[in-house]
Amino acid sequence: MNAVTDALPDDPLIIAGRRYRSRLLVGTGKYRDLEETRAAVEASGAEIVTVAIRRTNIGQNPDEPNLLDVLPPDRYTILPNTAGCYSAEDAVRTCRLARELLDGHSLVKLEVLGDEKTLYPDIPETLRAAEILIREGFQVMVYTSDDPVAARRFEEMGCVAVMPLAAPIGSGLGIRNPYNILTIVENAQVPILVDAGVGTASDAAIAMELGCDGVLMNTAIAGAKRPVLMASAMRKAVEAGREAYLAGRIPRKRYAAASSPIDGTFF
Amino acid sequence: MNAVTDALPDDPLIIAGRRYRSRLLVGTGKYRDLEETRAAVEASGAEIVTVAIRRTNIGQNPDEPNLLDVLPPDRYTILPNTAGCYSAEDAVRTCRLARELLDGHSLVKLEVLGDEKTLYPDIPETLRAAEILIREGFQVMVYTSDDPVAARRFEEMGCVAVMPLAAPIGSGLGIRNPYNILTIVENAQVPILVDAGVGTASDAAIAMELGCDGVLMNTAIAGAKRPVLMASAMRKAVEAGREAYLAGRIPRKRYAAASSPIDGTFF
Amino acid sequence: MNAVTDALPDDPLIIAGRRYRSRLLVGTGKYRDLEETRAAVEASGAEIVTVAIRRTNIGQNPDEPNLLDVLPPDRYTILPNTAGCYSAEDAVRTCRLARELLDGHSLVKLEVLGDEKTLYPDIPETLRAAEILIREGFQVMVYTSDDPVAARRFEEMGCVAVMPLAAPIGSGLGIRNPYNILTIVENAQVPILVDAGVGTASDAAIAMELGCDGVLMNTAIAGAKRPVLMASAMRKAVEAGREAYLAGRIPRKRYAAASSPIDGTFF
């Protein structure tokens, strides 16, 4: 490889057969208004935007402002999600509604939550919903815990992407268990995207440095004091993390002079 | 503030009265050849490049390749450093030589090391050297440990920037004690730049998110498998961290539903 | 409360209606011989010892040394476990065998693993096995991931104790996600015991400081260079952690002078 020309080559994220240049996926909730939503999404560089069908108007309420007016589906991949669903039935019903509203669009983000406090996913219910949805022809990107066995199970079922949490939704705690994320990445053939828990730019970079294929976030951007600026930060952080991953970081050593990477010690 | 136009305003780094747009400072050692050095520095976007006077030819050896041919002083601020010095006397002598070679240029990075294994700084020797150099009219950017009391002392003496380590030189361990860095930042009037120990992009982002004014690194870029790509990653990571800092991140909470940020617990 | 007499009052661990003074449960595998097993268990102070029915002779092979000779059931609560089972069927069958070998003893530790590499539990299979076992009258202590939703589910089903992992079995990585363990503890009515992943004494103390009711370990003791001494260390660590939990630790602050516990910052 020529050191001088080792800049990032073509490096697309491929989900369900479609290519994306951006590896940052963003939500559309919690913004002040649609104009702020639009500006933040644009600053983020995201090409996939996720929409909580139960909370966001994409045509269900013809008299109200429609998100798709500021985020047109010919420019963005609209990813309907099942936020707010606590049972497989609710989630499946929500996905069907989304497909109808979006003219047969079959890519969905499935989440089935276990309780209202932690917003942790309910894995058995999510498995059940995923099975039904896949049978019905949906392309399922699935929100899950960071359990490597569950992640593999979702892949085996035919989910097109697996999206383990970094930390509870909206917590901003960053990646609480990098080993689990790494194990999931190492064992996967489908894209792995960290979803939920990112708080700031370095969290997103770390996800990418672990080898994740992308990151999805909403609160970290929408809840920042200056959302549009944070969206820009996240865009750069995801790119930085991806490039660092591909560039091959130096090993961690206790000293430069150490002959081997850290092994005996560990903090 | 208008959410839509809250993009990063003019936000220069000012050192010794001079303005820089880039907050990433890079070293010039350990590259394969001068061409790789040039390409990596360019990809990093750095405007200040530091040069180990004892190891690098900037004119001392007229018959050998000269770093300044690829990094011309009219384009880059050349920051001579005293890498490899283990006493105040050696460091002062090195700075004087640098001033001579660089036509009276008085900005230097002072480092006086305590031992060859850890490459930790020797604070009392560094204090002694800083005192002499400041008296002789140098503008001293000083490499130090992450001790907040030492950092304030260097500022009070008149150092133009204080550069605490993240971790041992070349270790790639990232910021081992963020509280100390934060305390240094909170108490400082001069620029605080993290110097040494950065391993990958997220480390650089974290330094900026803590409120540091900049980051200096060498091994993390030069030692990566693909140095030029890592230089690009670091450029974006520093920008991402700065923007995230200015954008005002969401608080960390155990759950989105929690009424207050984390306090009772802490991991 | 009288400061002078605030020593630990009666503080039993109660599992399935039975009271124990020790909160350290230990495994019996990987020792050099039965004599070392006996000595380590004794030094640990454990009153509950867990036995891998598929690997350990407790009477299945009448001609071989029998673990129960050194750990007599009238002195220890023998806790049969299903280590090595990868399906609900295998686990159920193993529990039935154990009940037979132990004269109708119905307390078991259920584990159903998801793969041979990480030894992570398979939650859906474990749920299935737990359901069958509870129906058949077993008192089930269940090994699970650190997923709070799964933990609650096991409790609701009627498991008598829930045992989330700290880290992969045999990894020695300690508690990788203290927030999850804490969430499980806060929501539980049954005893929560950390099982798997403990590496050294402080790991066990941390588990107890989080409010866990006990800790189960095997490799950390049996794999130490000096197992009997490590068993003693673990005994003291579990007691130390329990006492510290009950004693009410000081809040974490950045400085003693800080008026409030840490909230805005967090590392």
Add this chain to the structure above:
Amino acid sequence: MNAVTDALPDDPLIIAGRRYRSRLLVGTGKYRDLEETRAAVEASGAEIVTVAIRRTNIGQNPDEPNLLDVLPPDRYTILPNTAGCYSAEDAVRTCRLARELLDGHSLVKLEVLGDEKTLYPDIPETLRAAEILIREGFQVMVYTSDDPVAARRFEEMGCVAVMPLAAPIGSGLGIRNPYNILTIVENAQVPILVDAGVGTASDAAIAMELGCDGVLMNTAIAGAKRPVLMASAMRKAVEAGREAYLAGRIPRKRYAAASSPIDGTFF
């Protein structure tokens, strides 16, 4: 070694030629009254108790309660400290006073603080004070930052023990930079005792597992809701950590099945 009899052999802490069985040193400030002080010290098992000469009556004020009545010097090694001193002169003066009050007793704990907010030590002032005190025949145990170069310097000067901080005094943050503590331990010939920053039992255990010779604390015990119980917890934690250190812990691996300890990854 016989596995069955590998219990802890004779393992004394030796400071300034004197042998101690306990490796936990405790302060005497911040208790409700002398009776609570006495009870907590007793529960801690400490044999060395440190006394802030500027704040505690050990005979300076003949009409007031005297600490030595509840902690008699024939039973405890009284270790006068210079808490509250911000200059070498103050610290030296305080040590001389202590020697007078304690009939020529020459063992002292030196601390010279850098500022009132962080209570971080001022290393150059501490070096100056240590030099004077050693010249005057004191046996100096020195409170310092976790800077390995400073620690070695104090040892070379003739300090009888070096006491790096875990975190700021009274912060309860635990060991913020285990690598620095480990480096100090590895390079030392004199006892290394962690001093300041311990918050709960596991923090003390970790210090010992790193190979420290002992731990000194005050706020963590005196500030707990139940100080006497916390004193007992700390006693056990220090013993647990010491035994675990001597017992030789299992290596950290990502999985039990991994062939080598963790090196490439690190969190």
